């Protein structure tokens with residue numbers, strides 16, 4: 001059995017663990033910003049395709065202590081790299097380090113690469129490794145002097161589902177959007193409205209959840225090019241994911257005051273393969289015939305888009321408009337520290353989350 005590491009934003013570890021359990025994969029350890037699990041290649045391919053809230057999936061090669069560059073070099077060289085890398089593999093090393101003696105990430109990356117190359121030269125009995133073949137991304141991560149060597153299964157981060165372009169102001173990451181929907185206990189029976197939907201992330205993530213659509217269906221993964229992967233691993237996982245789609249009719253509305261945003265939303269939804277309603281609408285004109293649903297939104301914070309005062313006026317408008325909708329639960333993510341005061345109501349639940357490095361809180365209001 002191989003160990004896999006699903007990395008995630010701080011605060012979302014239990015959400016990732018819950019997703020794994022629903023996929024029938026038992027988490028091994030839930031730690032800061034990562035959840036590990038054991039499995040085979042088929043399990044890895046399913047996790048790549050289905051994890052909505054993890055940032056990356058890594059396949060562990062080894063973990064060992066290193067407090068010097070020599071120890072790092074020897075630890076890396078000691079691994080059997082031939083089982084993962086061919087003579088001509090293009091080797092790309094990513095690195096990160098925290099709370100460790102070896103803190104220079106660029107030095108750790110180049111030492112790791114040198115040690116891998118030396119190991120491969122010995123294994124393949126050659127001095128020449130042309131690196132003209134398929135790219136394999138290796139991560140050297142060091143935390144509290146423990147080095148974890150891993151293969152990056154994803155390539156582009158899991159946030160990149162392939163449906164969204166990045167030409168609106170302040171879009172939320174797809175992984176965070178999915179996490180907000182899961183934390184808000186969205187399900188296909190619930191009417192859902194995002195009245196400030198921007199590029200459409202929350203409504204599209206909701207529709208994909210409702211239709212049991214694997215978020216990775218429309219993109220490629222680095223692991224698909226691994227020469228050592230059993231043939232057909234991803235083909236079977238994709239077939240299973242296609243068969244799992246439920247063509248259910250959803251009650252989901254994304255609206256925004258900006259017509260350009262709504263144009264983009266329509267394009268993004270088409271790419272994502274989901275059908276839902278879009279409308280150009282000022283929050284203050286929001287009306288619906290739906291009842292007992294969920295509103296989730298990511299309004300301007302007053303630091304990146306509107307000025308603080310304008311954001312606060314909007315938060316007061318939100319309270320008035322949302323209170324007028326019958327039986328709706330509300331989830332709002334913002335970095336505004338006095339959100340509850342301005343909105344005029346204490347949240348039933350608060351959860352600290354990070355949005356693009358900005359410390360935020362998800363405020364949740366259950367039904368009255």
Ligand SMILES: C[S@@+](CC[C@H](N)C(=O)[O-])C[C@H]1O[C@@H](n2cnc3c(N)ncnc32)[C@H](O)[C@@H]1O
Nearest residue numbers: 171172196197198199201256257258282283298
């Ligand atoms: C932070 S962005 C939302 C980003 C979105 N979650 C995404 O992933 O792309 C905030 C959005 O609120 C919209 N907005 C601002 N004031 C509004 C209002 N009065 N009525 C409706 N939408 C408004 C903006 O046009 C903007 O698209």
